[in-house]
Amino acid sequence: MKILITYYSLTGNTKKVAEAIYQSLPEPKELKKIVEIKSVDDYDLVFAGFPVHLHSVPYKVENFLRHLPASKKVALFMTHGSIPGTRLSREALEQALVLAGKARILGTFACRGQVSLQAMETLGRSPEHELWTEMAVTSARHPDQNDLEDARAFARWMLSLANQPD
Numbered sequence: 001m002k003i004l005i006t007y008y009s010l011t012g013n014t015k016k017v018a019e020a021i022y023q024s025l026p027e028p029k030e031l032k033k034i035v036e037i038k039s040v041d042d043y044d045l046v047f048a049g050f051p052v053h054l055h056s057v058p059y060k061v062e063n064f065l066r067h068l069p070a071s072k073k074v075a076l077f078m079t080h081g082s083i084p085g086t087r088l089s090r091e092a093l094e095q096a097l098v099l100a101g102k103a104r105i106l107g108t109f110a111c112r113g114q115v116s117l118q119a120m121e122t123l124g125r126s127p128e129h130e131l132w133t134e135m136a137v138t139s140a141r142h143p144d145q146n147d148l149e150d151a152r153a154f155a156r157w158m159l160s161l162a163n164q165p166d
């Protein structure tokens with residue numbers, strides 16, 4: 001079972017989760033940025049991760065998800081600044097599931113990721129994001145050790161699903 005862990009990360013949070021997933025999985029495996037991937041044909045299982053940007057999937061990731069081949073075994077992971085379980089943190093994942101609709105999604109994982117000061121300042125300037133930035137303050141120090149442990153457990157679970165006979 002050849003595994004690809006690929007991610008898009010602007011401020012490093014999703015990269016940390018990707019590295020935790022990578023560490024927890026057996027060889028053969030590769031860890032690469034989404035922008036470096038030309039094809040996923042060589043892999044039996046693909047972990048694809050991204051941060052939430054403006055309530056949705058970043059453009060570069062959109063393109064990647066849309067072109068995933070039919071029936072490819074895929075596990076999605078996401079980091080977000082907003083509080084877990086709120087609509088704000090769910091809608092991007094729902095969008096990702098639609099975009100990757102041809103692939104066989106084995107599962108999804110999401111955890112919080114500290115919102116950079118720059119993002120906080122930029123987003124905080126628009127009235128509709130004012131309350132959002134208040135909520136995002138509590139994302140500080142995520143992903144933490146618990147988040148990364150959860151990500152590793154998620155990865156092992158996805159591998160066991162991928163190894164099951166069709």
Ligand SMILES: Cc1cc2nc3c(=O)[nH]c(=O)nc-3n(C[C@H](O)[C@H](O)[C@H](O)COP(=O)(O)O)c2cc1C
Pocket residue numbers: 008009010011012013014015050051052053054055056079080081082083088089112113114115116119
């Ligand atoms: C431009 C920008 C827009 C963002 N928009 C959202 C958002 O709509 N909802 C949310 O929960 N987090 C939002 N965030 C916070 C990021 O999703 C969060 O900090 C994430 O962990 C960043 O991942 P990265 O470090 O891998 O880039 C935004 C961050 C940036 C930089």
